[in-house]
Amino acid sequence: MSLIEFAQLLYDSEMGTALRESIYAFPIVEGLHLIGLAFSFGLLMFIDLRLLGVFLESEPAQELLHSLRPWLLVGFVVTVITGILLFIATATKVILLPVFYIKLGFIVLAGINAVVFELKWGRNVDDWGAQSVLPNSIKYAGLASLVLWSVVIIAGRLIPYLNYE
């Protein structure tokens, strides 16, 4: 099955059609996607800024990491689920847009950065988290996270605007 056939299948599915045709469902899913973003990207932004040493620099980084991680992950799950629903409802249109693939590509890059950080540093945060100035490699991971996820959001927000024929 080709990508176009798969997208058409999702688009024509009961759920895809219902989401598209309901007056309230689509904007509610859009709204939840945004709230999910405030928790996921929003809280991650504070962790990244702390890693860079420009936010709450006198506070231990591990408290921020420990406390925000569960809420950040809840936000991420909401963002992903609502994102999948939005994709199902608009699949045939969105797969034609290069910006959609840019978004997906940067999600992969940001995800790799997050996993590498988690494996290399996240597990032993208690060993280094109390320092106010962190090692450069940790700073770079924070900067990469901030930049990569920002590109994801910019690409995502541009989807409806690059729909021009």
Next chain:
Amino acid sequence: MSTLELFKAIQTSDFSRLIGSQNHLFCATAQLFHIAGLILLLASIVLVSIRLLGIGLPNQSLPQLAKATKWLVWTGLGLLTVSGIVIFVPAATNYEPNFFFWSKFILLAAALVVHVTLYRKITTSETPNPLIAKTTAVLSLTLWFSVAFAGRFIGFF
């Protein structure tokens, strides 16, 4: 002068023509600044609320947290206002009959009132009354999320 007449005057102003004469990516850029502002604002409210609700950051000083996020809240509101004007002005009359447009600004007014009274007051305390702290967080989160939801709804109705 009715609201519709006022909105018509805004839409036909020179400033509006100037914005309207830009290409459509200018409008998209305004939307990018609008979402950037919203994320700075909502994320700050979420962060402080986590502390107020007692569901995280237990060792974090509340006044320090509020102080660290204060400039992000106001930068966010600044970005939202400027980009919001750019989005609104060239299509002002389209917004006039929109229920969610008016709902958004009523909710925004309520959110701002809570922000500069209850929220500001409670976040100056190192050890706030837990009940008042939780009430403030719930009220503040509900209002700001409602503003965001109403804003997201405008374009669909």
